[in-house]
Amino acid sequence: MSFFKKLKDKINTQTDQASEKFKDGLTKTRDSFTTKMNDLVAQYRTVDEEFFEELEEILISADVGVQTVMDLIEELEMEVKRQNIKDTEKVKEVISEKLVDIYYNEDEESIEELNLVENDLSIILVVGVNGVGKTTSIGKLAHQLKQDGKKVMLAAGDTFRAGAIDQLSVWGERAGVDVIKHSEGSDPAAVIYDGIKAAKSRGADVLLCDTAGRLQNKVNLMKELSKVKKVIEREVPDAPHETLLVLDATTGQNAMSQAKIFKEATDVSGIVLTKLDGTARGGIVLAIRNELGIPVKYVGLGEQVNDLQQFNAHQFVYGLFGDLMVEHNEDDS
Amino acid sequence: MAFEGLADRLQGTIKKITGKGKVTEADVKEMTREVRLALLEADVNFKVVKDLIKRIKERAVGQEVMDSLTPGQQVIKVVKEELTELMGGEQSKIEVNNKPPTVIMMVGLQGAGKTTTTGKLANHLRKQHNRKPLLVAADVYRPAAIDQLQTLGKQLDLPVFSKGTEANPVDIANEAIKQAKEDHQDYVIIDTAGRLHVDENLMGELQQIKSDVNPSEILLVVDSMTGQDAVNVAESFDEQLDISGVVLTKLDGDTRGGAALSIRAVTGKPIKFAGMGEKLDQLEAFHPDRMASRILGMGDVFSLIEKAEAEVDEEKAKEMQNKMKSMSFTFEDFLEQMDQVKNMGPIDELMNMMPGSGKMKGMKNMQVDDKQLSHVEAIIQSMTKKERVEPSVINASRKKRIAQGSGTSVAQVNRLLKQFEEMKKMMKQMTNQKKGKKGGMNFPFM
Numbered sequence: 001m002s003f004f005k006k007l008k009d010k011i012n013t014q015t016d017q018a019s020e021k022f023k024d025g026l027t028k029t030r031d032s033f034t035t036k037m038n039d040l041v042a043q044y045r046t047v048d049e050e051f052f053e054e055l056e057e058i059l060i061s062a063d064v065g066v067q068t069v070m071d072l073i074e075e076l077e078m079e080v081k082r083q084n085i086k087d088t089e090k091v092k093e094v095i096s097e098k099l100v101d102i103y104y105n106e107d108e109e110s111i112e113e114l115n116l117v118e119n120d121l122s123i124i125l126v127v128g129v130n131g132v133g134k135t136t137s138i139g140k141l142a143h144q145l146k147q148d149g150k151k152v153m154l155a156a157g158d159t160f161r162a163g164a165i166d167q168l169s170v171w172g173e174r175a176g177v178d179v180i181k182h183s184e185g186s187d188p189a190a191v192i193y194d195g196i197k198a199a200k201s202r203g204a205d206v207l208l209c210d211t212a213g214r215l216q217n218k219v220n221l222m223k224e225l226s227k228v229k230k231v232i233e234r235e236v237p238d239a240p241h242e243t244l245l246v247l248d249a250t251t252g253q254n255a256m257s258q259a260k261i262f263k264e265a266t267d268v269s270g271i272v273l274t275k276l277d278g279t280a281r282g283g284i285v286l287a288i289r290n291e292l293g294i295p296v297k298y299v300g301l302g303e304q305v306n307d308l309q310q311f312n313a314h315q316f317v318y319g320l321f322g323d324l325m326v327e328h329n330e331d332d333s
Numbered sequence: 334m335a336f337e338g339l340a341d342r343l344q345g346t347i348k349k350i351t352g353k354g355k356v357t358e359a360d361v362k363e364m365t366r367e368v369r370l371a372l373l374e375a376d377v378n379f380k381v382v383k384d385l386i387k388r389i390k391e392r393a394v395g396q397e398v399m400d401s402l403t404p405g406q407q408v409i410k411v412v413k414e415e416l417t418e419l420m421g422g423e424q425s426k427i428e429v430n431n432k433p434p435t436v437i438m439m440v441g442l443q444g445a446g447k448t449t450t451t452g453k454l455a456n457h458l459r460k461q462h463n464r465k466p467l468l469v470a471a472d473v474y475r476p477a478a479i480d481q482l483q484t485l486g487k488q489l490d491l492p493v494f495s496k497g498t499e500a501n502p503v504d505i506a507n508e509a510i511k512q513a514k515e516d517h518q519d520y521v522i523i524d525t526a527g528r529l530h531v532d533e534n535l536m537g538e539l540q541q542i543k544s545d546v547n548p549s550e551i552l553l554v555v556d557s558m559t560g561q562d563a564v565n566v567a568e569s570f571d572e573q574l575d576i577s578g579v580v581l582t583k584l585d586g587d588t589r590g591g592a593a594l595s596i597r598a599v600t601g602k603p604i605k606f607a608g609m610g611e612k613l614d615q616l617e618a619f620h621p622d623r624m625a626s627r628i629l630g631m632g633d634v635f636s637l638i639e640k641a642e643a644e645v646d647e648e649k650a651k652e653m654q655n656k657m658k659s660m661s662f663t664f665e666d667f668l669e670q671m672d673q674v675k676n677m678g679p680i681d682e683l684m685n686m687m688p689g690s691g692k693m694k695g696m697k698n699m700q701v702d703d704k705q706l707s708h709v710e711a712i713i714q715s716m717t718k719k720e721r722v723e724p725s726v727i728n729a730s731r732k733k734r735i736a737q738g739s740g741t742s743v744a745q746v747n748r749l750l751k752q753f754e755e756m757k758k759m760m761k762q763m764t765n766q767k768k769g770k771k772g773g774m775n776f777p778f779m
Contacts, residue, residue, distance in 0.1 A: 057379045057383075060373055060379050060561065061378075061379055061561045062561070063376075063560040063561050063562070066370055066373045066374045129558070129583070129586070130444070130446065130583060130611075131443070131444030131445060131446055131556060131582075131583075132444055133443065133444055136475075139476075160611070161449075161481070161611075162448075162452075162480075162481045162482075162484035162485050162488070163448075163477045163478065163479075163480040163481025163482075163483075163484055164477075164481075166476070166477035166480040166481075167475070167476045167477035167478075167480070167481070169477070170476035170477055171476060174476075184484070215583060215585060215586035215587070216586070216587070217585075217586055217587040218585075220704060248444060248556070248558075250442065250556070250559050250560060250562050250563075250566070251556070251558045251559065251560055252376035252558060252559060252560020252561060252563075252588075252591070252592070253374055253375070253376050253560065253588075253589070254376070254558040254586065254587070254588040254589075255558075255560075257587055257588075275442070275443065275444070275529075277529065278442070278529045278530070278531060278562070278566075279530070279531060279562055279565045279566075280560065280561075280562035280565075281561075281562070284560070303474070
């Protein structure tokens with residue numbers, strides 16, 4: 001069975017609404033990428049240096065990252081030589097296969113579930129630079145977890161930005177969950193501490209902790225974040241059960257630096273990739289997964305509460321290269 | 334920093350072609366490949382890079398190598414000139430309407446920093462023109478966006494016009510202008526909701542506001558960390574709204590900021606301001622030449638010299654050198670120096686530019702925190718005039734007073750005093766060494 005068939009079969013078994021939504025959200029992303037790939041294949045009859053150069057540009061335009069692209073091209077060139085591929089049509093499949101390889105191994109689960117403990121309090125710490133959508137993601141996540149029947153609470157740990165506490169409170173109201181807050185300018189670690197106390201005494205299942213956005217090169221602010229994490233560790237063994245780094249899909253190569261430094265400070269366990277409903281492709285998550293081993297757990301595909309979707313690696317790849325696969329399946333028959 | 338600077342990348346190549354009198358085509362090809370990678374790693378859009386490389390190639394081949402430069406540096410020079418030209422000149426003026434009020438519209442994607450920038454810009458206008466701008470809360474979509482602007486208004490003591498989240502943003506804008514006219518406001522800044530450039534409805538709303546209020550400025554606020562997509566965003570906003578300028582935010586981060594170049598290339602509109610921190614006074618004029626260096630990650634003496642030349646007042650520097658030689662360098666001078674250094678950009682960027690600092694033991698992981706610098710500043714500012722000129726008079730009780738006044742500890746004050754003495758000694762040695770060498774760098778502390 002061809003690689004694409006396998007992938008397609010996997011996706012066909014997941015024909016729920018979420019899957020459709022996911023594909024819809026990625027339409028723009030997919031369109032531009034696939035169009036470019038097809039143009040490329042049409043333009044070049046033979047696989048030569050120029051072909052690879054062009055391919056390189058297409059990949060770079062998705063923010064995949066220069067180093068990843070260079071490695072990939074090198075591998076491709078070898079593969080093409082080994083299999084003696086001359087036809088650009090054929091090279092398409094090899095390309096997609098290699099791209100998928102970067103993100104996951106075939107036997108791996110395509111969905112990374114949130115790590116939540118049963119019948120006890122789970123704590124999720126949410127971190128990231130300014131303006132990536134931390135508070136919004138928390139609001140959406142709170143709503144979904146509540147729909148799943150969990151008792152959810154929020155801790156308003158962004159005590160710095162004007163209006164951040166109000167913003168989280170609005171989300172709390174929308175989702176119908178309690179928000180623990182102090183006044184603006186107070187110590188974030190203290191807010192989180194109170195949040196944990198309240199979550200314990202009210203018997204909450206999940207506590208989502210918001211934090212202020214901070215640029216990863218601000219040493220003191222990163223230390224503050226480590227302190228917040230220590231408070232959580234001290235109060236609840238094994239917590240935080242998840243530390244989610246929120247990344248903006250429009251961010252370029254700096255996302256790698258964000259992932260590295262936030263991982264050092266807070267041991268990030270998963271990524272929420274937001275704003276994927278625009279034309280940005282967020283290709284840098286491939287490199288982050290590859291280099292740092294941090295999986296994407298959720299993607300933001302729009303402004304509505306339900307637009308935060310569990311990340312599905314198969315679907316992500318399908319979203320990016322779906323049209324290529326369909327063509328290949330037709331070729332097979 | 335996650336990426337090597339261009340200078341590191343080019344080192345090997347430069348070595349190969351040093352000592353040649355002319356830059357050959359092969360040299361340029363090799364060099365431009367590295368330049369291309371550096372630009373791509375800095376998030377400059379690949380199409381922009383392509384055009385740029387083409388021009389650089391054309392210009393660089395066959396050039397005579399200047400006496401003072403190696404062929405490698407010669408190519409860097411061409412690259413930098415091209416970049417600087419593309420970035421355009423400095424242009425941080427706000428277009429003022431003949432008939433007040435001057436209306437400024439802030440637009441951009443979600444999370445770019447529009448509301449914060451609105452506050453910063455208002456603060457800037459008040460400082461520069463001594464006028465109180467009216468802030469207009471037209472973001473009715475994001476929860477608490479209005480609260481955020483109101484909080485900023487309170488902090489700045491500026492009026493905020495809002496009609497809650499139920500009103501239509503176009504109506505809000507219109508009514509705000511009406512009120513501004515009645516109140517004889519000079520400036521109105523409209524904070525609009527973040528939106529995707531492909532969202533037709535919301536982009537239509539902005540067009541409606543534009544045609545109703547006829548703004549003098551439409552500023553596109555862009556996150557400096559934006560990747561390849563920056564061209565799509567900038568192009569779309571510009572096509573639909575004909576923006577008048579750009580504000581680049583979060584430049585105090587460690588991003589190379591290649592987006593700046595992409596935006597310039599596709600819109601041709603000036604980048605007017607740069608957001609350099611979370612505080613409301615951290616909006617600065619945008620310096621295209623510095624940005625060019627930053628994008629290239631030119632960690633070399635060459636750019637440092639340029640920076641130093643541009644920033645340090647020639648005469649003052651001479652005066653300073655004399656002072657150092659004669660050991661009459663005081664804390665007053667030190668403060669002045671610090672100001673000049675700070676004007677050159679984030680201090681860790683500067684450290685990266687010092688030759689060999691990447692290789693020096695201990696320096697690599699050294700994180701220079703701007704906060705430490707402000708401690709030093711506070712300590713010096715808590716000294717009396719006499720103490721600054723004659724630190725030897727600082728006894729235990731004076732130290733205690735200085736520590737209290739600056740919110741630091743006596744130990745910190747002691748450390749600074751000791752460091753200062755050592756520095757003076759070192760400076761003397763350094764300036765003596767330099768004697769006889771012509772055209773030494775007029776940049777103390779190195």
